[in-house]
Amino acid sequence: MTTYAALLRGINVGGHRKVPMAELRRLIEGLGHGDVRTHLQSGNAVFSVVGRNAAGVTTESLAASLGEAVEEHFGFTVPVLVRDHAYLRAVVEDCPFPTAGLEGRQLHVTYLSEPVDADRFAALDRSAFLPDEFRIGDRALYLYVPDGLGRSRLAEALGRPALWRDTVATSRNWNTVTRLVEMTRD
Structure with a gap:
């Protein structure tokens, strides 16, 4: 199991591009990911990828699938970056x-x-x-x-x-x- 953070750019700012966190969590769960949690209202979601879903997955492919799902569900494009724990920890260190x-x-x-x-x-x-x-x-x-x-x-x-x-x-x-x-x- 690997845990990732999705960073959505420019949502819920000044009443534009509204993405309720409960809906975002359901959307990520619908992509087959587990342990989905969000942090604040500014586009931070954490999720895990397990089992066959983890085979061949990359942060780029995860970001692309989440970006496509957000566009399909909410009707607007949101740039998405996905990073794993090791990268996030290295940024801090x-x-x-x-x-x-x-x-x-x-x-x-x-x-x-x-x-x-x-x-x-x-x-x-x-x-x-x-x-x-x-x-x-x-x-x-x-x-x-x-x-x-x-x-x-x-x-x-x-x-x-x-x-x-x-x-x-x-x-x-x-x-x-x-x-x-x-x-x-x-």
């Missing part, structure tokens, strides 16, 4: 910022569908955004914003669609990042 004493709103991880390199951000003058900082990880971008995301000019600059060229990106605060590690523990 590899965090380049000290996490002790931080509030969840001060540190965020943007999960990415593919690796990115520093060249993508070459046009950003990082020193102009201090004390806000970011670092690149394995299909993840770590964003440290001591005054919170809502006040961060760096977060705004990093949110520009041109930076992400065909890359699915969805962010979670540090509290959610660590909670997903706990929830996916086998």
